[in-house]
Amino acid sequence: MYTLNEAQQLIDRHLKNIKFPEEPAELYDPVRYILSIGGKRVRPALVLLACDMFAGSVDSALHPATAVEIFHNFTLLHDDIMDKSELRRGKDTVHIKWNNNVAILSGDVMSITASRLLNNSPGAVLRGVNDVFTKTAIQVCEGQQMDMNFEKEQVVEESSYLKMIELKTAVLIAASLKIGAMLGGAAEKDAEILYNFGRDLGIAFQLQDDLLDTYGDPDLVGKKPGMDIVDNKKTMLMIMALEGGNDGQKEELIHWLSAEVFDPDRKISEVVRIFNELDIKSKVQEKIKHYYDNSLSHLKDLNCPDERKTELYNFACNLMKRKK
């Protein structure tokens, strides 16, 4: 059995061996760039671990696993244009280092390259793997659209928010595990259980991200806390505060969400004060625990020896204990 760390290293090595054409340089340099500036390779490593769990050939899962990583990086290129993000993994985003057109077209070629790599899946599961992948990829686009829509909305329902993070973040983690299981020869039911494990873990992971942005230790998180508040992000914290606050608290929150000119530090401290009055931190922690517990219960249901579940179990635990 491979460890997560070993799987990540396998992916890194395999990615380095994929030779993108030299020309046109404007098309492929950004692809080489985004794949070289880091990224933890979690999704493709999960493909390998899930495959390994069912004693499948990890070697034959390398191409499809890499497909998932390249698809993920394609979404980063395009999301960064749409969100006007200037930094990714501490470096210039592609549309900043080059320009929007380059980021669009390099992203396009990455998305297609992902499909091309996936076409190396063994014949018995090729159609099934393509089906899961394309369905998921479409959902990721839907999630990104919902996220952009939320920016324009004053109030977002908790259920809509959960749906958005499920589509934008969780389904690709879930699909990575399901595809890995299929490649490993798992029964359909087990592949589906792993999907649910990944989906619930992915939702917990994103909610944790929301929490860390406001309540994380800045030295560990590596950025100033409260940036989501400054940016008016409709995080689970803000959604629960708007839902649970009294009239005065809601009014204050809406004041800060509508303010066009403000002192960022004061905005953060005032909004955090209301979050604290409403005990939002514990309430979000409870939600995280709910999804985390759900994900572990799926893992229990899985029809494979317990010792083969250890690596995914540890992965989930470490994810939940993370401080950054």
Add this chain to the structure above:
Amino acid sequence: MYTLNEAQQLIDRHLKNIKFPEEPAELYDPVRYILSIGGKRVRPALVLLACDMFAGSVDSALHPATAVEIFHNFTLLHDDIMDKSELRRGKDTVHIKWNNNVAILSGDVMSITASRLLNNSPGAVLRGVNDVFTKTAIQVCEGQQMDMNFEKEQVVEESSYLKMIELKTAVLIAASLKIGAMLGGAAEKDAEILYNFGRDLGIAFQLQDDLLDTYGDPDLVGKKPGMDIVDNKKTMLMIMALEGGNDGQKEELIHWLSAEVFDPDRKISEVVRIFNELDIKSKVQEKIKHYYDNSLSHLKDLNCPDERKTELYNFACNLMKRKK
């Protein structure tokens, strides 16, 4: 045997039957829009005709054929952003009617949808069809990048230009025919011959486009002639004139290519005068004939009864006789 016209109608009907989700509306409305404002459905019709040539099931080729059309329309969405085009098929482009972000993400979802539809290909050819499609889709991106690079270059080699139009335009026509042939159960050699027929015809078609822009009848073409000249497009006409002109003619052409302020009508008439002096029209016509003859010779090589080649033969003839 279906006629081209019947095949186009089949595709139109099939496209109308594909139900894209209602939500998120910002993601799927542009998809419905671009697919509803026209387009001759030539590429998917070629998939069906090629399949039909080998007595394959046209019904089972409908999904893959539609995939090609949706992929083609995805490239239009993204190319129109990159080229800052405001009109497509006489209507607002998606990034004008909505905005750039919408055109990026709707394009992305169309590209993935194409892969998803292609996954309905019969098992025996699924991997092969995916292989041709993804390879071609990557080449189309390379062609678009080359085209954008040419805008910044003063001089473009004829061979580079031919490579660019092969990648940007011809390979998708070629691949449509090859995929159709594969779906129809053609031998590998015949599928490859049809590919070559489509590639050469596609190159001839694009060179004709260059010619019609300058020398077409404006009443038939439906636009003012010479817009490529105004836009400094490195068309085959301009490339051959720069290559074949004497020092004085080259100097004049470069003057017009570099001029930042100019009277468009004067620029057109002066450049056309040089084209005429160099007999560029006949020279490009010769090149078109070369590729057209090549494409027909491939068709002759094809191992199938002559009466089954009629529709593609007529298609090629009509394409070459077109005045718009």
